[in-house]
Amino acid sequence: MSLFIWDYLTPVKPFVGLDNYANLLGSAEFWTSLRTTVFFAAGVVPLGLLSGISLALLVDRRVRGIGLYRAAFFSPVVTSGVAVSLIWRWLLDTEFGLVNYALNAIGIPSVPWLNDPATAPLAIIFLTAWHAAGSNMVIFLAGLQSIPQEYYEAARVDGAGRLRLFFSITLPLLRPTTIFVLLMSTIGALQVFDSIYVMTKGGPMGATQTVVYMLYRHAFEWYEMGFASAIAYVLFAVIFVLTLIQWRFTGRNLEIY
Amino acid sequence: MRSSHPAVTVTSTLLYHLVLLSVTVLMLTPFWWMTLTAFKGPGEANVYPPQLLPDHLDLGSFRQVFTAFHFPRYFANTILVSVSATLGGLLVASMAAYAFARLRFPGRDTIFFLYLGTMMIPGYVTIIPAFLVIRWLGMMDNLAALVVTHLATPFGTFLLRQYFLTIPMELEDASRIDGCSRWGFYVRILLPLSTPAVATLGLFAFMGNWNSFLWPLLVLSSERNFTLQIGLSNFAMEQFSMTNTLMAGTFLSVLPLMVLFFLTQKQFVKGIILSGLKG
Numbered sequence: 001m002s003l004f005i006w007d008y009l010t011p012v013k014p015f016v017g018l019d020n021y022a023n024l025l026g027s028a029e030f031w032t033s034l035r036t037t038v039f040f041a042a043g044v045v046p047l048g049l050l051s052g053i054s055l056a057l058l059v060d061r062r063v064r065g066i067g068l069y070r071a072a073f074f075s076p077v078v079t080s081g082v083a084v085s086l087i088w089r090w091l092l093d094t095e096f097g098l099v100n101y102a103l104n105a106i107g108i109p110s111v112p113w114l115n116d117p118a119t120a121p122l123a124i125i126f127l128t129a130w131h132a133a134g135s136n137m138v139i140f141l142a143g144l145q146s147i148p149q150e151y152y153e154a155a156r157v158d159g160a161g162r163l164r165l166f167f168s169i170t171l172p173l174l175r176p177t178t179i180f181v182l183l184m185s186t187i188g189a190l191q192v193f194d195s196i197y198v199m200t201k202g203g204p205m206g207a208t209q210t211v212v213y214m215l216y217r218h219a220f221e222w223y224e225m226g227f228a229s230a231i232a233y234v235l236f237a238v239i240f241v242l243t244l245i246q247w248r249f250t251g252r253n254l255e256i257y
Numbered sequence: 258m259r260s261s262h263p264a265v266t267v268t269s270t271l272l273y274h275l276v277l278l279s280v281t282v283l284m285l286t287p288f289w290w291m292t293l294t295a296f297k298g299p300g301e302a303n304v305y306p307p308q309l310l311p312d313h314l315d316l317g318s319f320r321q322v323f324t325a326f327h328f329p330r331y332f333a334n335t336i337l338v339s340v341s342a343t344l345g346g347l348l349v350a351s352m353a354a355y356a357f358a359r360l361r362f363p364g365r366d367t368i369f370f371l372y373l374g375t376m377m378i379p380g381y382v383t384i385i386p387a388f389l390v391i392r393w394l395g396m397m398d399n400l401a402a403l404v405v406t407h408l409a410t411p412f413g414t415f416l417l418r419q420y421f422l423t424i425p426m427e428l429e430d431a432s433r434i435d436g437c438s439r440w441g442f443y444v445r446i447l448l449p450l451s452t453p454a455v456a457t458l459g460l461f462a463f464m465g466n467w468n469s470f471l472w473p474l475l476v477l478s479s480e481r482n483f484t485l486q487i488g489l490s491n492f493a494m495e496q497f498s499m500t501n502t503l504m505a506g507t508f509l510s511v512l513p514l515m516v517l518f519f520l521t522q523k524q525f526v527k528g529i530i531l532s533g534l535k536g
Contacts, residue, residue: 058277071522072281075288078518078525080468082486083507086493087291090500096303098290133284138529191379194470198490212381219385220475232382239379 020230029206029214030231034238036121037190037210043125044132044189045182051129052136052181053174059137060144070141074134081131081194088127089114089199114200117207124195124208132188136181143177144170179250183243190239211235288511295319295505302500318501319509325499326506330481331488335510338400338473338484339466342407346462347455349408354417355443359429369418376411380471388475398478407466413458416531420454421447457528460521467514485510 024030059070076084091098092113100110113123151169160168193212196202202209202217211231219228294302298315301308322328356362357369387406396402424447432442448455470486477483483491489510493503518525 055280058280061273063273067522069277069281071519073284074525075515075518076284077529078464078514079511080470080486080514082468082470082490083511084287086489086503086507087287089493090294090302090504091287091290096305096307096500098286098307101305101307130284130287135529138526142530187379191381193381197470197474198493215381216471220388225385225389229385232385236379236382 020227021234024227024230024234029209030211030234032206033209033211033214036206036208037212039121040125040128040192040210041186041189043122044128044192045185047125047129048132048136048185048189049178049181051133052140053178055133055137056140056144060141070137073137076131077134079131082198084127084131085195085198088123088130088195092123115204117204120200120204120208124192124199127195128189128192132185136185139181140174140177143174147173175250179246182250183246186246187239187243190235190242211238291504291508291511294501295508297501299499299501302504303498318505321499321502322505322509325496326492326502327480327488328506328509331483331485332509334400334482335467335484335486338403339463342404342466343459343462345404345408346410346413347459350410350413350458351417351448351451351455352443353414354421355447357414358418358421372411373415376415384471384475387472391476397476398482399476400482402476403466403469403473403484406472407462407469410458410462413462416454416458417451420451424450453524453527456521457524457531460517460524461528463517464514 055073059066059073092100094100094110094112094115097113099113104110111119113119147170151173152165155165155169190210191212192210193216196208196210196213197216200208202213212235215228215231215235218224218231293309293311295318296311296314296316297308298317299321301315353372357365391397391402391406394402396405428446429442432446433439437445468486469484470490473484473487474490477487480488480491489503489506492499492506496502
């Protein structure tokens with residue numbers, strides 16, 4: 001039911017035409033939020049890809065108990081965004097958090113993770129990547145296991161070493177998988193909400209306010225529905241264009257083996 | 258699976274396990290720390306240096322979860338919503354899939370593709386209109402609003418339709434000849450045959466509803482209607498220093514899904530690969 005309901009709320013009562021869009025594109029808050037959002041994506045996506053591939057490679061063995069490790073690595077995915085945020089908020093506590101304690105133990109002074117505009121975004125990036133690493137791993141694992149063993153054997157017969165096998169066989173054949181994870185990760189990373197609401201509320205001083213969070217505030221804290229709808233459409237356009245770019249940029253290399 | 262390298266040694270296997278273990282520690286430390294904090298007595302969390310290994314297990318925080326945190330109420334709400342939305346969603350998706358796969362009506366395929374097309378629309382675009390509709394319907398602060406809005410699942414319908422298309426028409430024809438109605442065929446033959454697909458979908462729907470946050474946040478306002486996620490977030494904001502209790506509550510809210518996950522791992526993995534969505 002709720003799927004087909006989209007009102008064109010932009011010219012909300014009274015009809016203001018494109019004023020909402022004009023105000024939006026002219027507001028510094030929007031551009032800062034957009035920059036933060038892109039920064040988040042730029043951090044989460046590579047981190048997610050790397051951790052996904054690494055974890056998948058790590059568990060692609062027929063070793064006893066490997067299922068347990070795979071389950072362990074996947075378990076963060078099952079946890080809710082709220083739970084993840086609360087746990088990490090506690091871990092990153094400036095005074096009593098485990099992270100700072102560990103840092104102190106090796107001589108690094110405590111970092112005010114969530115209270116410093118410079119480090120708060122990094123914290124969110126890291127925990128978002130941590131949260132998603134498991135599902136990336138599963139997808140990459142499927143990709144890895146679809147590579148025929150004959151390729152590796154043939155290459156080994158020709159004398160290829162471990163590293164060569166990886167770069168010349170595994171990586172190229174993982175390209176479709178990688179592209180898929182890349183696209184899905186980007187779309188997801190650009191829409192982070194739960195962690196921001198629970199941990200920082202967009203702070204400190206707007207350092208972690210993404211466009212989605214800005215939308216939330218305008219729509220549901222200040223009830224500026226028209227303006228918020230404009231935000232929604234602009235964000236949608238941005239994500240759409242970004243996805244299209246990614247698709248074009250990587251799509252032409254897709255080959256079916 | 259990759260065969261082992263011919264020159265595998267004891268040291269390399271040991272090294273491998275060491276790496277596995279260290280990565281596991283990195284991935285699971287947050288959970289271990291949460292559990293540890295939950296099993297400390299209330300008020301014991303805010304100490305420095307933090308106590309790494311427990312010298313005693315205190316259930317005091319869990320007791321507080323039931324008194325100060327109103328866990329039973331939130332849990333009941335969450336279960337109610339999650340189960341209803343999942344069952345309802347599966348019903349709707351399978352019936353729609355059946356219609357799209359088997360029935361013939363004008364515009365069938367066009368409607369199907371339009372329906373699928375709505376999958377491309379990110380959640381936040383529809384959230385404002387959906388909010389207004391719910392308010393207009395007078396369903397604000399009503400748990401039913403959480404269920405109703407999650408009944409239509411284009412992805413679920415798509416998946417099931419594809420699955421149904423693979424089931425031969427002869428089966429249905431044979432059952433009709435034996436006097437079975439369409440509905441009878443659907444309930445007694447089609448659904449049991451589609452159990453794996455339905456189970457996987459149900460699992461993900463359940464998880465999505467259990468962990469859902471933004472939508473309940475917007476719709477629910479009175480505390481007695483809160484779901485677990487909202488309750489946790491609210492508690493964290495209001496009771497700033499009751500860390501142990503908060504961790505105990507978080508622990509209890511994570512536990513059901515964790516157990517479910519460990520029991521149904523294969524389905525989960527299949528589901529992730531099918532949908533590629535992060536839960």
